[in-house]
Amino acid sequence: MDTLVDATATATAAYRSELRAWLADNLTDRYRGLLFRSEPDEDWLTRMREWNLLLADAGYAAPSWPLEHGGRAIGVLEQAAHAEEMAAAEAPGPINALGIPNIAPAIMSYGTPEQQERFLGPLLRGEEIWCQGFSEPDSGSDLASLQCRAERDGDDYVVTGQKVWTTLGQVADFCELLVRTDPGASRASDGITCLLVDVRSPGIEIRPLRTITGSAEFNEMFFDEVRVPVSSRLGDEHAGWAVAMSTLSNERGGVATLHLRLRARIRSLIDTARELGLTEDPVVRDRLADLWSEGERLRFLADRSLARAAAGLPPGPESSVIKIAWSQLGARLPVVAVDVLGLAGLEGPWGLDLLHGRSLPIAGGTTEVNRNIVGERVLGLPREPRIS
């Protein structure tokens, strides 16, 4: 059965063939398969920066962005086609994996013309790397409880506190930072402000966190009386919650294309098992078929989400269903791979995936929190008690 994108192939055919031709000319082995997951060492950074510039010059770094900011203003179906072609070619995305889809749209919505002029171009070209400083040691799912505080002093805010799990923090130039500016606000979410912070400001210390994969994928950030100009505020004072929700809604909007690279990994496992003659075993065949079927179910869920977007509707609770299904399948795939391939499977990328899979049900909204959303908004179950 065709995907929604296949079914409307005429709408995307011209875009696809132009992108395919461009990839054939530009995606050399120096860039192919550079995945956004490992510790960003110098070689990775150099190659990603080169690749990002190629993408930006061709208008492919953020094709959904408006023309005036360097995008192509393409519609939802072309965006899906873009993601499919990039995944099929094993083409890396832009280096600002959080900046392009999440942070920049918030700057477009809430930023002053000066902020847009200053930040969007270098972010698009990958010349400046951005990180997202939201989570804290005691504030993750319950983000509104965040404690990193900022006090006004003349034309500056003075920021003191801690952030954690900051992806790309150790190589970032700027951080979209949520701080508490009104500790007395009656609702916790009403006392938050968003700042665009130069990560090299005096008083900021960044400590990489090494995970069980062996690489330092994210960081702790410490702020000790860091002065941030008031002109670096994104949106109004105490109105940072709306900016944060806008940033996160863009993150959740991206779930519709998550299945692409996962299904490619499933196909690659099936190919390897076939090459090794393992598919003669009916139990192996059964387990691989089960994975493949789940991958296809995920694709249909994604199509439903794309259909909503194409109809101009905002992302609905189906994003939560996709996030749950994608993270469960993503965590299960390397387990099956290692079972099927045996100990040899642990030495290659599957071994790393086995460890990395632990983070999938947490990043971008945990499984439990997404289940609450499905329970309340899809099944109509009673609301979770709110602490506030």
Ligand SMILES: Cc1cc2nc3c(=O)[nH]c(=O)nc-3n(C[C@H](O)[C@H](O)[C@H](O)COP(=O)(O)OP(=O)(O)OC[C@H]3O[C@@H](n4cnc5c(N)ncnc54)[C@H](O)[C@@H]3O)c2cc1C
């Ligand atoms: C790979 C990765 C990259 C990340 N990158 C960033 C980043 O760049 N910037 C950033 O700010 N953060 C980042 N995070 C942090 C991420 O947003 C948080 O881990 C996430 O929001 C969960 O918060 P927490 O870890 O504090 O867990 P908690 O919120 O403390 O949750 C602990 C456990 O309690 C459960 N739980 C919490 N609330 C409820 C509830 N109401 N009902 C039922 N169960 C509940 C959770 O599901 C979880 O199992 C990243 C995380 C990962 C894994």
